[in-house]
Amino acid sequence: MNDKVLNTLLASYSNLEFSLPNELFYVMECENTLGGKLTPHHTHQDGTSVGIMMPLLKDGKLYSGLDTLGVNHYLLDFDNDEKYISLYTF
Numbered sequence: 001m002n003d004k005v006l007n008t009l010l011a012s013y014s015n016l017e018f019s020l021p022n023e024l025f026y027v028m029e030c031e032n033t034l035g036g037k038l039t040p041h042h043t044h045q046d047g048t049s050v051g052i053m054m055p056l057l058k059d060g061k062l063y064s065g066l067d068t069l070g071v072n073h074y075l076l077d078f079d080n081d082e083k084y085i086s087l088y089t090f
Contacts (some may be wrong), residue, residue: 001029001031001032001033001047001048001050002033002046002047002048003033004048005048005049006046006051009027009050013025020062022075023055023062023064024055024064024067025052025053025054025055025076025083026037026052026053026064026067026068027050027051027052027053028051028052028053028070028073029050029051030049030050030051031045031046031048031049031050032047034047035049040074053066053067053073055067058084066084069087072087075087
């Protein structure tokens with residue numbers, strides 16, 4: 001990925017390690033330094049995009065149990081109150 005993006009990401013993770021030491025924040029996808037096609041994204045083309053899975057709330061606490069789904073995280077389905085329902089099925 002782009003050097004500025006990498007440095008920003010590393011600094012952010014360093015801050016998270018200090019402020020939320022027991023939580024996990026997964027990087028889902030990163031672009032190449034010079035960009036290029038990153039399927040299925042049409043906007044991630046210039047080397048500056050990073051997908052980060054943010055923990056959800058479960059019973060009022062941070063929950064990262066769904067963060068390791070990989071590409072399936074795009075299929076998470078929520079109700080109108082932003083509560084997780086299930087993986088979306090077609």
